[in-house]
Amino acid sequence: MTLGDAAEPLVHIQDFRMDFGDTTVIRDLSFDVHAGETFGFLGSNGSGKTTTLRALLGIYRPTAGILHIDGKVFEPSDGARLGYLPEERGLYKKEAVLDVMVYFGRLKGLSKAEARSWSGAYLERVGLGGKAKTRLDKLSSGQQQKVQLGVTIMNNPELLILDEPTKGFDPVNRRLLMDIIEEHKRAGATVIMVTHQMEEVERLCDRVILLKDGVARAYGTVEDVQEEFGGTVYRVTYDGVLPASHLFDVVSDDDGQAELAPRQGASEEKVLRELVEAGAGIRSFTPARISLDEIFIKVYGEQHELAEG
Amino acid sequence: MALAQHNLGTVIAFEFTRTTKKRGFAIATLAIPVLLIVVFGLLYASNTTTKNSAEAQKNAQFSFTYSDASGIIAPAGAQAAGGTRAINPAAAIEAVRNGSSAAYFEYPTDPTREPVKVYGADKGMFENGKYEAVAKQLLEASAQHQVGSPQLTAALTGTVKFDSETFKDGKTAAGVGGVIPPLLFLVVFYISMILLSNLMLNSTLEEKENRVTEMILTTLNPTTLITGKIVSLFMVGLVQVMVFLAPVGLAYLFFRDRLALPELDLSSLVFEPGPMITGALLLLGGFTVFTGVLVAIGAIMPTAKEAGTIFGPLMAMMFIPFYTFSLVISNPEALIVQIFTYFPLTAPVTALLRNGFGTLNPIEATIVIVELFVVGILILRLAVHLFRYGSIEYGRKLNIAGTFRRSELAAK
Numbered sequence: 001m002t003l004g005d006a007a008e009p010l011v012h013i014q015d016f017r018m019d020f021g022d023t024t025v026i027r028d029l030s031f032d033v034h035a036g037e038t039f040g041f042l043g044s045n046g047s048g049k050t051t052t053l054r055a056l057l058g059i060y061r062p063t064a065g066i067l068h069i070d071g072k073v074f075e076p077s078d079g080a081r082l083g084y085l086p087e088e089r090g091l092y093k094k095e096a097v098l099d100v101m102v103y104f105g106r107l108k109g110l111s112k113a114e115a116r117s118w119s120g121a122y123l124e125r126v127g128l129g130g131k132a133k134t135r136l137d138k139l140s141s142g143q144q145q146k147v148q149l150g151v152t153i154m155n156n157p158e159l160l161i162l163d164e165p166t167k168g169f170d171p172v173n174r175r176l177l178m179d180i181i182e183e184h185k186r187a188g189a190t191v192i193m194v195t196h197q198m199e200e201v202e203r204l205c206d207r208v209i210l211l212k213d214g215v216a217r218a219y220g221t222v223e224d225v226q227e228e229f230g231g232t233v234y235r236v237t238y239d240g241v242l243p244a245s246h247l248f249d250v251v252s253d254d255d256g257q258a259e260l261a262p263r264q265g266a267s268e269e270k271v272l273r274e275l276v277e278a279g280a281g282i283r284s285f286t287p288a289r290i291s292l293d294e295i296f297i298k299v300y301g302e303q304h305e306l307a308e309g
Numbered sequence: 310m311a312l313a314q315h316n317l318g319t320v321i322a323f324e325f326t327r328t329t330k331k332r333g334f335a336i337a338t339l340a341i342p343v344l345l346i347v348v349f350g351l352l353y354a355s356n357t358t359t360k361n362s363a364e365a366q367k368n369a370q371f372s373f374t375y376s377d378a379s380g381i382i383a384p385a386g387a388q389a390a391g392g393t394r395a396i397n398p399a400a401a402i403e404a405v406r407n408g409s410s411a412a413y414f415e416y417p418t419d420p421t422r423e424p425v426k427v428y429g430a431d432k433g434m435f436e437n438g439k440y441e442a443v444a445k446q447l448l449e450a451s452a453q454h455q456v457g458s459p460q461l462t463a464a465l466t467g468t469v470k471f472d473s474e475t476f477k478d479g480k481t482a483a484g485v486g487g488v489i490p491p492l493l494f495l496v497v498f499y500i501s502m503i504l505l506s507n508l509m510l511n512s513t514l515e516e517k518e519n520r521v522t523e524m525i526l527t528t529l530n531p532t533t534l535i536t537g538k539i540v541s542l543f544m545v546g547l548v549q550v551m552v553f554l555a556p557v558g559l560a561y562l563f564f565r566d567r568l569a570l571p572e573l574d575l576s577s578l579v580f581e582p583g584p585m586i587t588g589a590l591l592l593l594g595g596f597t598v599f600t601g602v603l604v605a606i607g608a609i610m611p612t613a614k615e616a617g618t619i620f621g622p623l624m625a626m627m628f629i630p631f632y633t634f635s636l637v638i639s640n641p642e643a644l645i646v647q648i649f650t651y652f653p654l655t656a657p658v659t660a661l662l663r664n665g666f667g668t669l670n671p672i673e674a675t676i677v678i679v680e681l682f683v684v685g686i687l688i689l690r691l692a693v694h695l696f697r698y699g700s701i702e703y704g705r706k707l708n709i710a711g712t713f714r715r716s717e718l719a720a721k
Contacts, residue, residue: 057527061698077316077530084527090520095327106319107528151524 008071010035010159010190011056016065018051025051026214038191040201043211044300049194050087050163057084057161069159083157087164089148093137097128097147100136101154108155115154122150126176142173149177153184160184163194178204198292208292210299217299222292229295234260234271235288240281247271251294261290316529320537328508328545338549345556353564373412373443374401379420383451390447402428414444487579492665494588498595498657502627505546509600510616512538513607513696531697539600587664587674594681595657601688608695626654630662641668650677653684
């Protein structure tokens with residue numbers, strides 16, 4: 001079975017609401033993910049990202065709304081080539097690595113020989129070639145994560161859903177994981193990625209959605225979202241004192257390096273002149289786009305301020 | 310459909326293999342046959358010794374003296390056995406005491422009222438039995454000689470066999486031979502539940518405890534998973550039964566005499582179609598109910614330890630009907646028996662007992678069978694539902710109503 005039709009979104013979520021008891025955790029959420037794109041699903045802990053993915057995959061029943069993959073409600077028995085790396089990780093810990101991988105490979109439609117061959121090659125690639133017959137609970141946490149990732153991608157999925165994929169990975173393994181995701185992206189796979197690593201999102205994702213309290217606060221291409229949340233910022237290095245100004249807000253200021261967000265109508269020239277005239281000791285002044293990190297802080301900063309207040 | 314069947318086979322193979330290759334399973338399964346082999350070995354050695362000893366005692370040749378106030382003992386027979394009549398009982402006893410005589414038997418005037426006194430030189434606990442054996446054999450041989458009829462002797466000594474035949478509805482009733490075959494289903498039910506219940510309980514708990522539920526639920530239909538688990542457990546149970554029965558079968562075939570095992574006379578068993586079919590259906594229905602309940606408990610409880618608190622009372626339900634065993638057989642209309650017959654968790658054992666003893670009429674049997682299958686399938690469906698929407702509640706006890714509330718809302 002092949003997923004995706006160029007005319008229709010591969011993942012379609014419309015007016016999705018999810019209640020747990022009297023608490024509504026997601027309300028009126030709508031977004032699409034198109035075949036072949038890499039989609040970033042952003043939000044702080046508890047914002048409803050994992051709940052949305054679980055509802056999309058039939059693990060939770062939605063309270064209301066439409067959640068479709070390839071035009072219909074997901075059923076594992078459909079045989080869709082889907083790879084899902086859940087936030088809650090775990091495999092059969094008392095079984096040997098290869099046995100578990102072959103089991104999942106068989107469930108995903110591979111023959112035993114194919115599953116063994118694929119697993120052997122993958123384990124070699126991730127440095128676990130000698131651990132095929134080792135029980136999973138004898139591996140380190142990072143090694144177990146690698147096995148879990150292998151299980152996720154072993155059917156060469158056309159739709160890859162990764163819930164905080166880098167969680168628990170050291171920088172070396174994170175690099176490996178990102179390489180693997182990029183390989184699938186290049187091969188035409190659709191990737192939905194929940195992550196708090198904004199630099200990865202900026203590097204990999206075509207479009208993003210930012211959830212807060214179960215409501216979409218931003219949705220579109222990375223550039224669209226950056227534009228929506230202030231577009232350009234000015235990165236300055238200085239050796240004096242930054243003045244307070246009605247032309248800009250100080251987004252960050254640390255050790256002579258600051259990021260300034262211009263207010264409405266404040267041009268680059270006006271801001272620079274204000275800084276020079278105020279004697280800030282400007283050494284460099286570079287226009288740049290606001291980072292997703294900053295947007296994230298902007299969106300959630302309001303909440304933190306309220307909580308602290 | 311093809312993928313579902315492929316996955317069912319994959320689940321069965323995986324679950325069967327990983328259960329049977331566990332060290333704990335091997336130890337638990339092999340412990341019983343090993344224990345049986347040890348017991349049979351001891352029995353073999355013991356029976357060989359006993360048999361040899363009994364033969365030796367029966368044919369023991371030693372000289373003895375005797376006195377006979379009853380007049381039963383035939384002097385010729387006593388002489389042939391090595392006996393000499395004692396003139397003075399006190400001297401005869403003294404002779405045994407000082408070792409100049411091996412034994413002395415004192416037959417009283419009336420052996421039915423007074424014991425035969427046997428005195429002998431101590432030869433150890435086992436060999437000392439020869440004195441009594443020879444004294445008894447001498448008395449029996451002498452009595453038979455006096456009666457002059459082996460038939461009368463058999464009648465008097467109670468070795469005559471009796472063969473009873475009763476009639477029901479104009480036909481010969483099966484009797485005990487007809488009770489045993491349907492009760493075998495009860496034995497199979499108990500064995501299967503004792504062997505498999507703990508594995509069933511843990512089968513779905515493992516997915517929760519290992520946090521593997523999400524991976525499984527997005528790869529495999531939960532009905533396929535649970536069906537595969539149940540089938541594999543049934544296969545595991547068959548393996549265990551075969552391993553347990555192997556030493557018994559071998560012992561019966563090759564060492565039956567030495568182990569003093571009773572001879573199986575299958576010709577006396579009557580396999581009536583009605584009770585046999587009813588027994589088989591009750592067994593399957595009961596198995597379905599208990600399997601569903603155990604899998605559901607596994608889906609609700611966060612850990613094996615917490616599941617154990619419900620597991621105990623559930624298993625007790627299988628044994629409670631035995632407290633009313635006499636009523637089940639003699640007064641099946643009693644209220645308590647009726648309740649046990651229809652309450653799903655006590656119904657399998659009660660109905661199987663009543664079916665065996667012929668007190669479950671066809672209408673009652675039909676109701677119980679239908680009830681067990683309907684309740685069993687509903688509970689299994691509930692178990693699948695709870696696993697699908699509840700096993701994601703890692704580390705927490707599931708709110709069953711909550712899983713349905715979500716469904717109701719989703720349907721709106």
